[in-house]
Amino acid sequence: MKGKDERMASPAEHISLLDGNVFRLIMRLAIPSIIGLSINGLQQVVNAIFVGRLGPQAIAAVSIAFPLVVLLSSVGQGIGAGTASFVSRNLGAGNSLEASRGASLALALVPLIGLALTVALLFSLRDALALLGASPTIMPVALDYASTLVVGYTLILLNMVNGYIVRAEGNTRFSMWTMITAFTLNALLDPVLIFTLDLGVRGAALATLLSQIVATSMYVVYFAKQRGIVRFRASYITLRGDLVKQIAAVGAPVTINGILTAASFMLLYRAAATFGDNSIAAVGIAARLLTIGTFPIIGFCIGSQAVLGFSWGAQDFARVQKAASFMFSTVCAYSVIFSALVVIFARPIVHLFSDSEGVTEIAVSTCIMFHLFFGLFGVQHVVITMLQSFGRARLSAVVCFARQGYLFVPAILLFPRIWGFTGLLVSQAAAELLAGLLAVFVAVKQFNNLKGMLRQAKAECI
Known part of the structure; x- marks a missing residue:
């Protein structure tokens, strides 16, 4: 008989990954993830709108700090994606105990990693912001914003990894309500901290931090009350080489891609800095809008990943094929529509973030160019999700690193020198196009x- 720590109860709120209707199952899992992550994107919009009322320097300062946020988030995304892939595949194979061991180890490592990065960044924050292109007028404001977020980084990291684990076991609804709670609190605190208490951009960072504390607390209660399949136990925490390798194999490319994304933002802002503070603010608005557009895609893929990983672990390749086909059709339709809306309504959208005409004129053309080939982003992310679910880390890395890595970096270093600010815009558009075409090729192969x-499986059954 199994001991108390090894018994895996079936939770009432958990959505069964054995549901025979794949389309219905994906939507049941994905919709809460889409809502939750879209709320997260809306949270960024709300922050940017309030900060934009403080003037071009404030929005430029927050934009300058954005690559640091991306860099720090990439660590959580890597640990989370690696752990989620491990959890879903083991649940599909019927090994819930092994899934719990992987999740327990990941959650035990997060505080150590978070505190180490926090200390390292606090001692080098000014240099990091200078490297990102912060001018003397922007630096004090950027320091206020970034230092506040860095102090609370460990809690933000815990929140991210907890969310990945909960979604991987099929409870995307709880993750959605956690994100909605965090957004609501953030939206209520923003005007109070920024304007009423006159804390400026530091108030925006504090609002984000306080909302993350509440979200993390909700996940702690979730695991403490054993509301999911996965259990967190101190006795499950063992630094096994094979377990770490499996999580890292999927998670490392995600983190490296995040690092490349942060580096690409750094190069983007440094290139924009040569054209003045208004250009930094304009690029910041376009980049933030681009990031916001990705959240529904990421949310849909996170929800679907549980189905892909579970089906792959169960070696049900027909189900994998059906799920992947549905993911492609849904995500591609959304990304094309979002791209078209931004291109058509760029000016009124930009006015939500800034009332400066100098910023608006630059931001409109920037938004259009940045979103010109956004329709291909959906293809890229579905392919990456498929490869992560299958445990194909190397090929996943090739696709992951294309958009903000080996395609974008040479372009942003070269094109602005040749064509000025237009070259900066072309760099992003060209990288998106080429990365999308690469993803299409890989998708066909998969x-x-x-x-x-499927043919082999049918032949073996005969």
């Missing part, structure tokens, strides 16, 4: 592989 596996 579906051909799935067809081959």
Whole structure:
């Protein structure tokens, strides 16, 4: 008989990953993730709108600090994605105990990693912001904002990894309500801290931090009350090489991609800085809007990943193929529509973030160019999610690193020198286009592989 720590109860709120209707299952899992992460994107919009009322320097300062936020988030995304892939595949194979061991180890490592990065960044924050292109007028404001977020980084990291684990076991609804709670609190605190208490951009960072504390507390209660399949136990925490390797194999490319994304933002802002503070603010608005557009795609893929990983672990390749096809059609439709809306309504959208005409004129053209080929982003992220679910880390890394890595970096270093600010805009558009075409090629190969596996499985049954 298993001991108390090894018994895995089936939670009432958990959505069964064995549901035979794949389309219905994906939507049941994905919709809460989409809502939750879209709320997270809306939170960024609300912060930017309030900060924008403080003037161009304030929005430029927050934009300058944005690559640091991306960099820090990439660590949580890497640990979370690696752990989620491990959890969902083991649940699919019927090994809930091993899934709990992986989740327990990940959550035990998070505070150590978070505190180490916090200390390292606090001692080098001014240099980091200078490297990102902060001018003397922007630096004090950027320091106020970034230092406040860095202090609370460990809690933010815990929140992210907890969310990945909960979604991987099928409870995307709880994750959604956690994010909605955090957004609501942030939106209520923003005007109070920024204007009423006159804390400026530091108030915006404090609002984010306080809302993250509440979200993390909700996850702590979730695991303490054993509301999911996965259990967190001190006895499960073992630094096993094979376990760490499996999590890191999927998570490392995600983190490295986040680092490349942060580096690309750094290069982008440094290139924009040569054209003045208004250009930094304009690029910041376009980049933030681009990031916001990705959240529903990421949310849909996170919800779907549980189905892909579970089906792959169960070696149900027909189900994998059906789920992946549905993911592509849904995500591509959304990304094309979002791209078209931004291109058509760029000016009124920009006015939400800034009332400065100098910033608006630059931001409109920047938003259009940045979103010109956004329709291909959906293809990229579905392919990455498929490869992560299958445990194919190397190929996942090739696709992951394309958009903000080996395609974008040479372009942003070269094109602005040749064509000025127009070259900066072309760099992002060209990288998006080429990365999307690469993802299309990989997607075709993966579906051909799935067809081959299905034929082999049918032949073995005969």
